[in-house]
Amino acid sequence: MLPFDGPTWLAILDQYNQAIWPLHGMAALFVLVSIAMAFFSGRFAGRAIGLLMGVLWVWIGLTFFGGSLAPYHFAAHWLAGVFVAQGVMMVFALTVMGRGAFAWPGGWAGLLAVVLMFYAVVAYPLVGLALVDTSWSQLSYVGVAPGPTMLLTLGLLLLGYPRPPLILAIIPCLWALVTGYMAWELGMPLDYISAGLGIVAFVLLVVRRFRREERRLFR
Template identity: 75%
Template sequence: MLPFDGPTWLAILEQYNQAIWPLHGVAALCVLAAIALAFSGARFAGHAIGVLLGVLWIWIGLIFFGGSVAPFHFAAEELAGVFVAQGLMMVLALTVMGRGGIFGWPGGRTGVLAVVLVVYAVAAHPLLGHLLTDTPWSQLSYVGVAPAPTMLLTLALLLLALPRPPLIVAIIPFLWALVTGYMAAGLGLALEYIPATLGVAAFAVMVVRRFQRSEPWLDG
């Protein structure tokens, strides 16, 4: 059971968005840079993506959960720790250890799924929230500064890791996809089922790609 209701969650988002504005623009630049690098196939892309996504996860952990959510949620500090840990793992795995490999267009259904996730995380998530539920822009979740769309973007870019995505850095985003689905039910926010479902689907594809040498149904 969640310690707050849907309107309280939206109020938390509103307070947070107003407090950090205009840093949304900085986050957007980081997001766009990470996307461009992931599709570029540049040799240093994995290192840069690890740093960019790592910073975003750490920001959400410290500022969103550690700051805005803390007065309303008994486990806010633990959630902050999880997000900070994910950010550090992104930096460690993709940058220090170089486990990200090469990023680039994988083709096939995997590539299509990655594009769908990117488009939804960056643009469709807030647009649908505003157009379908009439939620004010100030109460919406934005990629790079809020958990659900950032989780989705992370999984989308990990799908572009070649030849196989590093599962170690996909586990926490996958778990947050499950939490997002739980929050959708508990808070009565039906649109949150979309990022939850897409996140679970992305992780399932990663698992298949990791443990199978050939996946024609994904690459065809």
């Protein structure tokens, strides 16, 4: 069981958002540049996305889990380490090693990628604002909060070319499972949407990774 309830979670988000404001704008810029770069194939796009998204994952690990959540959850520092590790892996794999390019794949993968990115950037906070009695400071924003950043990352990885770097999707998928658990524990049914989208995205990433047609085509 979680050591806090739904109102406490919203209070944590409130404290965090007000403490880092107006860095939401910088995070949004990183996000929009990453999305734009993902639709251009080539190693440079992959290197840029790895750097920008890596910075965001490290930021969330250090400031949200290592800072705002730490007084409320005994495992916050472990979670901080996991998010920092994800950021470092993205920088190392995509930016340093250059082992990732991005392009529009079409089909279900392309459609789900668009849905994930739209939900992470636009719908995630707006749905919460419209359907739940919360203020702007109690919402989760892409680039600075774990939920929408997880969805954005999976959406970007679905655009991986010629095959998505599956290892980079493991931690986001695990956080999707955690999101579903938190939705149940905290009584926040809207988070089931993001959890479900994350799990479906991971399944589709696995299918794309090992699909025979892509392996023959890009061997």
